[in-house]
Amino acid sequence: MTFTIAIDGPAAAGKGTLSRRIAETYGFHHLDTGLTYRATAKALLDANLPLDDEAVAEKVALELDLMGLDRAVLSRHEIGEAASKVAVMPAVRRALVEAQRKFATKQPGTVLDGRDIGTVVCPAAPVKIYVTASAEVRARRRYDEILANGTAADYDAIFDDVKKRDERDMGRADSPLKPAEDAHLLDTTEMSIEAAFKAAKTIIDAALQKN
Known part of the structure; x- marks a missing residue:
């Protein structure tokens, strides 16, 4: 347990x-869940993908690796701005909440x-x-x-x-x-x-x- x-x-x-x-x-184990939204936004920016396409953002969120999120990189202002756009998408929130719940089961x-x-x-x-x-x-x-x-x-x-x-x-x-x-x-x-x-x-x- x-x-x-x-x-x-x-x-x-x-x-x-x-x-x-x-x-x-x-x-x-520690997870700053805010970084998961920032990491999703960064992946979209890095791949030159739109920030307003919920289906694309959901796909990126579903593939996100929660281990080793780089706080220093993800704290950049432009990533925060992009994250605020994807964080309001219900499909992205559902995908990341599921990933966060899975993380929460790690032992001990x-x-x-x-x-x-x-x-x-x-x-x-x-x-x-x-x-x-x-x-x-x-x-x-x-x-x-x-x-x-x-x-x-x-x-x-x-x-x-x-x-x-x-x-x-x-x-x-x-x-x-x-x-x-x-x-x-x-x-x-x-x-x-x-x-x-x-x-x-x-x-x-x-x-x-x-x-």
Whole structure:
């Protein structure tokens, strides 16, 4: 029996950093499900295929290898823009959700982070954590991260982008961003990654003892 940890939340709330740390600590497999949409978009771009043909995008999504997704490459802005177009296609979402569910069965356990893990992808996961933070703090984190990478950044533009993404993610008809009813809420607005990790570890350890 595999043990699945579902971590959801809005952009730049810290769920990716937290998920990778949890996976490393427990020796579990980790999947950033957002990268699966980006990888689908990149495959379409690389093959010069249209971004508005659902049948083509579905075929690419069905053939996607979820192992070894390159975060550095897939984080590029133009790939993110393309991903936002394919992510709204129901056929693409169905294909990738199926692939994500298959990934979640890996032994000894898995950590999946995204927008709809606890509500859609793995609703039976024994641990569901919803990581959030204020839009201002999330924009500041993204801004600081870009500066740390040696790139220029505009805080106001990033703040607007964070708010737009929240509206798009929370307002979409298919799998909107929202906490599962039985999810543990983790507000990281005034929390260090260390404090957030300790809080998450307490939740996970309690669930592992019951399992």
